[in-house]
Amino acid sequence: MDIAYILNTFFTLFAFVLIILMVPGFAMLEAGLVRTKNVTAVLTTNTMIYLVASMMFLLVGYHIAFGAFGSESMSAWALFLFQMAFVGKTVNIMSGGVSERTRIIPLIFFTVAMAGVIYPIAVNLTWGSNFLSGTMFDISNLKDLAGSTVIHSTGGWALLAAILVIGPRKGRYKNGKVRVIPASNIPLVVLGGFLLWIGWFGFNGGSVGSIATKKDVEVVALTIMNTNTAGLAGGLIVMILSYIYYKKFDITMILNGALGGLVAITAGADVMNIYAPIIVGLIGGALVFYAVPFFDKLKIDDPVGALSVHLINGIWGTLAVAIFGTASFMTQLKGIVVIGILAFSLSYITIFIINKISPFRADEEEEIEGLDSVECGIEAYPEFRKSF
Numbered sequence: 001m002d003i004a005y006i007l008n009t010f011f012t013l014f015a016f017v018l019i020i021l022m023v024p025g026f027a028m029l030e031a032g033l034v035r036t037k038n039v040t041a042v043l044t045t046n047t048m049i050y051l052v053a054s055m056m057f058l059l060v061g062y063h064i065a066f067g068a069f070g071s072e073s074m075s076a077w078a079l080f081l082f083q084m085a086f087v088g089k090t091v092n093i094m095s096g097g098v099s100e101r102t103r104i105i106p107l108i109f110f111t112v113a114m115a116g117v118i119y120p121i122a123v124n125l126t127w128g129s130n131f132l133s134g135t136m137f138d139i140s141n142l143k144d145l146a147g148s149t150v151i152h153s154t155g156g157w158a159l160l161a162a163i164l165v166i167g168p169r170k171g172r173y174k175n176g177k178v179r180v181i182p183a184s185n186i187p188l189v190v191l192g193g194f195l196l197w198i199g200w201f202g203f204n205g206g207s208v209g210s211i212a213t214k215k216d217v218e219v220v221a222l223t224i225m226n227t228n229t230a231g232l233a234g235g236l237i238v239m240i241l242s243y244i245y246y247k248k249f250d251i252t253m254i255l256n257g258a259l260g261g262l263v264a265i266t267a268g269a270d271v272m273n274i275y276a277p278i279i280v281g282l283i284g285g286a287l288v289f290y291a292v293p294f295f296d297k298l299k300i301d302d303p304v305g306a307l308s309v310h311l312i313n314g315i316w317g318t319l320a321v322a323i324f325g326t327a328s329f330m331t332q333l334k335g336i337v338v339i340g341i342l343a344f345s346l347s348y349i350t351i352f353i354i355n356k357i358s359p360f361r362a363d364e365e366e367e368i369e370g371l372d373s374v375e376c377g378i379e380a381y382p383e384f385r386k387s388f
Contacts, residue, residue: 004212008074011220012082015206019085022199026092029192030099031380032185033304038100038296039184039368039380043238047105050110053088053115061087064120065128073210082206082313083123086151087115093155096346097306098162098360101169101367104375106358113350114158121346122154122339142335143327144224146207148267148317149336154343156311159302161348166360168301170367178296181303193255200227200262204269217269226269227262227275233281234261234288241289252306253292257285258306267339268321277325283320284313 027046031039034177061067062080069076091111095102125132127150130140144150172179183189205224209218238257242250261281269277291308300307318336322329366374373379 004210005074007212008076008210010204011211012074012078012206012209015202016081016085018199018202019082019206020199021195022085022092022203025192025195025197026089026096027192028188028195029255030096030304032188032190032192033183034099035370036184036381036384037180037372037379039372040376040378041104041371042096043380044376045099045104046092048104048108049088049091049095049111051284052111055064055118056112056115057084057087060116061120064117065123065131069204071154073212073386076081086147086203087119090114090119090155090158093159093306093310094162096304097159097302098122098166099303100371102162102166102360103299103358103362103371106360109354109358110158110347110351113354114347118158118346118350119151119154122150122343125338125342126150126335136159137338139331139335139338141328141331142318143271143321143332144267144318144335145270146204146266148263148314149339151314152263152266152310153318153336153339156307156314157340157343158347158351159306160300160311161303161344162351162360163300163307165348165351165355168299168302170364173202173296173299173303178293179320182273183202186251189252189255191348193259196259197228197231197262200231200266203227204266208270222274223269225274226272227265229274230261230265230269230277230281230284231258232261233278234258234264234285237269238289239283243284253289253305256292256309257288260288260309260313263310264317264320267317268316268325268327271325273324275322280317280320280324284316287294287312287316335337 027043030042032056034042069080071079091114095107125139126142132138204227205220208220208223211220235254235258238254239249241254242248261284264280264284265277288308291312292305293305295302315336318332321327322332362371
């Protein structure tokens with residue numbers, strides 16, 4: 001009994017550490033994709049999210065999601081840390097997609113709301129104590145191992161709500177055309193992408209919950225293998241599509257394709273054979289490739305492609321469990337719809353109210369100057385001239 005308890009505790013703490021690697025992963029990816037004049041603001045925002053979201057989950061969010069601290073299979077503190085590692089990701093998705101035009105203080109307010117209330121309610125309905133048990137909105141049977149819907153789609157719905165309130169970056173869309181705003185630091189994009197990829201092994205593998213028996217070990221190993229496979233397939237299909245369409249290899253899109261595959265496999269990596277993740281990842285990467293220009297056609301400005309990676313593939317990955325795993329299609333669809341309505345409506349109302357009190361959108365002059373100097377007083381690359 002003690003051996004199993006110790007093994008599970010150690011495994012969960014190790015998974016927690018891997019997931020925390022996603023904090024610098026998001027920070028580096030986003031910092032590389034925005035213009036040099038906004039890099040410090042992005043890094044500060046990502047640091048703030050880890051600080052504020054983690055503290056709010058400790059003080060309020062965990063209790064809403066799960067009730068009291070406690071676990072029979074491992075240390076309650078290890079279980080809390082593991083669950084805490086997830087919470088900031090929902091805000092990371094939202095903040096990255098509204099980069100280069102949002103102030104930090106209203107983002108702090110939204111982080112408090114997301115980590116303290118919105119995300120914990122989504123967890124409560126699926127992995128937690130389920131206050132809607134027995135009602136028509138009961139989605140506790142949703143099969144979502146590590147949060148294709150609960151985490152990634154929740155963050156994606158919040159981002160969509162934020163973009164609708166805040167609007168696109170200045171000059172992004174002119175005369176019906178999309179103005180290309182190039183990434184500022186490709187090495188940071190690659191570093192961030194692979195830190196996220198590594199973190200996903202703890203994200204999905206740790207969500208199995210136990211490594212104390214031979215059967216548990218096999219499921220964990222299969223889960224991590226399937227996670228990696230879907231990421232590989234997602235990156236490969238975007239590499240192929242990029243060359244077919246443009247005769248170029250766009251590393252930012254290739255990595256987003258890989259991340260799309262990783263999001264898609266997150267719901268069912270533990271219940272699929274070793275070949276299904278190839279299809280899941282291929283479709284996930286292709287969805288990213290086609291969704292990015294689709295959102296631009298709708299003038300939905302997402303600098304990092306978070307809607308395509310997290311929202312679209314969160315939905316696809318949740319449905320994929322019914323196709324390649326053991327879940328009911330209608331159960332999965334119901335979970336997507338309930339969480340979608342919950343996350344979008346609560347996020348939109350919260351952002352709308354915050355925006356009235358403390359406007360999210362930077363002034364036009366501030367946006368032109370860059371948020372580094374305006375919000376932080378420190379420029380990431382002070383020796384570089386701003387290109388626009």
